Amino acid sequence: MTVHSAQQTDLWPAPTASGPVDATVHVPGSKSVTNRALVLAALASEPGWIRRPLRSRDTLLMAEALRALGVGIEETVSSSSTLTPGGDKAGEAWRVIPAPLAGPASLDVGNAGTVMRFLPPVAALADGPVRFDGDPRSHERPLHGVIDALRALGARIDDDGRGALPLTVHGGGALDGGPVEVDASSSSQFVSALLLSGARFNQGVEVRHTGATLPSLPHIRMTVDMLRAAGAQVDTPESGGEANVWRVTPGALLGRDLIVEPDLSNAQPFLAAALVTGGRVIVPDWPERTTQPGDRLREIFTRMGGSCELKEYGLEFTGSGRIHGIDVDLSEVGELTPGIAAVAALADSPSTLRGVAHLRLHETDRLAALTKEINGLGGDVTETADGLHIRPRALRGGVFHTYDDHRMATAGAILGLAVEGVEIENVATTAKTLPDFTHLWTGMLEDRR
Numbered sequence: 001m002t003v004h005s006a007q008q009t010d011l012w013p014a015p016t017a018s019g020p021v022d023a024t025v026h027v028p029g030s031k032s033v034t035n036r037a038l039v040l041a042a043l044a045s046e047p048g049w050i051r052r053p054l055r056s057r058d059t060l061l062m063a064e065a066l067r068a069l070g071v072g073i074e075e076t077v078s079s080s081s082t083l084t085p086g087g088d089k090a091g092e093a094w095r096v097i098p099a100p101l102a103g104p105a106s107l108d109v110g111n112a113g114t115v116m117r118f119l120p121p122v123a124a125l126a127d128g129p130v131r132f133d134g135d136p137r138s139h140e141r142p143l144h145g146v147i148d149a150l151r152a153l154g155a156r157i158d159d160d161g162r163g164a165l166p167l168t169v170h171g172g173g174a175l176d177g178g179p180v181e182v183d184a185s186s187s188s189q190f191v192s193a194l195l196l197s198g199a200r201f202n203q204g205v206e207v208r209h210t211g212a213t214l215p216s217l218p219h220i221r222m223t224v225d226m227l228r229a230a231g232a233q234v235d236t237p238e239s240g241g242e243a244n245v246w247r248v249t250p251g252a253l254l255g256r257d258l259i260v261e262p263d264l265s266n267a268q269p270f271l272a273a274a275l276v277t278g279g280r281v282i283v284p285d286w287p288e289r290t291t292q293p294g295d296r297l298r299e300i301f302t303r304m305g306g307s308c309e310l311k312e313y314g315l316e317f318t319g320s321g322r323i324h325g326i327d328v329d330l331s332e333v334g335e336l337t338p339g340i341a342a343v344a345a346l347a348d349s350p351s352t353l354r355g356v357a358h359l360r361l362h363e364t365d366r367l368a369a370l371t372k373e374i375n376g377l378g379g380d381v382t383e384t385a386d387g388l389h390i391r392p393r394a395l396r397g398g399v400f401h402t403y404d405d406h407r408m409a410t411a412g413a414i415l416g417l418a419v420e421g422v423e424i425e426n427v428a429t430t431a432k433t434l435p436d437f438t439h440l441w442t443g444m445l446e447d448r449r
């Protein structure tokens with residue numbers, strides 16, 4: 001698969017459901033886990049394996065960028081294909097071979113928050129200049145937390161002073177590290193970025209978040225869990241440390257053999273389909289314990305009218321035929337907002353989604369985009385200071401624009417299940433994290449188990 005910018009402007013007629021869905025959907029691996037695994041494996045002192053990696057635009061950009069810095073990443077068919085009940089590509093794996101990091105290099109981050117934020121600290125450890133650029137939207141997404149913190153920790157960075165891309169990190173082969181303050185209220189990825197490379201800084205790193213709010217805490221926990229699994233010593237607020245302070249002790253990282261969990265945020269549209277059609281969807285390999293924010297869907301979609309059971313083979317989620325509105329704080333799980341908004345627009349009562357002001361700086365301004373597009377189909381959505389108020393109304397068909405946002409595309413598909421004549425513009429933008437989306441979606445509608 002080539003790493004391309006999804007510029008296609010075709011209209012995809014979103015299929016309506018002819019009845020309750022009844023399907024098993026194998027959801028590909030987690031973007032957030034795959035990209036953390038790549039960074040940690042690249043920084044390790046020995047080779048490692050990443051099994052069942054997500055292959056999507058965001059993760060291929062991460063792999064390409066690390067290769068450009070000298071890291072070996074080999075695609076292989078692993079010997080452990082038996083690990084995978086029914087997943088066709090599941091035996092495939094990446095072998096990551098760390099090497100001295102070096103510039104000059106020119107990295108394309110696309111519109112991947114994980115790539116544009118996790119890699120500048122890695123580049124600070126490289127020897128030589130590393131230039132970062134990406135899609136036009138990447139120039140608007142906040143990066144000041146990473147830039148300012150790296151400078152405070154001893155890095156030299158050339159940028160245009162806006163706290164955003166493009167920029168060049170002049171890596172010196174090592175970084176002092178130590179204590180640093182960051183306002184991560186616009187993205188938890190600032191904290192994750194500094195922690196992920198922190199074990200390789202001379203003094204490690206101590207990150208103190210100074211802002212009033214901090215979104216996406218589960219993603220910071222994911223960073224901490226994965227660092228610990230790679231042998232790093234990490235002190236956190238949860239492990240008895242100070243509130244809003246994370247500390248990584250300097251030291252070598254181990255090469256791991258890691259199996260990537262299915263992407264639970266990408267499972268969302270499929271679970272939503274069960275809810276919207278009063279059907280049933282099984283997602284195999286749903287982890288029993290996970291830091292992925294998508295695990296909150298079990299609770300949120302249950303409150304919205306479904307029921308679920310975590311079985312040995314995966315999650316079985318069943319809709320009741322009724323969809324209820326919800327009043328919910330999504331600050332920890334912001335990336336679930338578009339899918340929840342779509343379901344809420346089809347509910348039997350109003351919804352209020354709170355705590356997600358930072359979504360205005362995601363792939364697109366998601367609060368504005370959801371309001372405009374759902375209202376464009378006849379809906380009644382208003383933006384609040386930190387979220388959305390959604391009053392369900394009968395919807396009609398029309399074009400649903402995606403603004404190069406994968407989660408807008410999947411939100412439109414959810415609406416299309418219940419509303420005839422919804423056409424998704426640039427559904428190919430789902431390639432950011434789920435290149436197979438349209439096949440999985442039509443497959444789900446045909447599958448009757």
Ligand SMILES: O=C(O)C1=C[C@@H](OP(=O)(O)O)[C@@H](O)[C@H](O)C1
Nearest residue numbers: 032187188189215216219334335
């Ligand atoms: O660290 C990660 O993998 C992510 C953190 C979150 O970012 P924000 O904290 O910027 O919302 C989330 O929305 C994004 O999809 C993935």
Ligand SMILES: C=C(OP(=O)(O)O)C(=O)O
Nearest residue numbers: 111112113114335362363
């Ligand atoms: C916000 C998201 O992505 P990113 O990693 O680009 O921030 C997302 O996937 O919903």
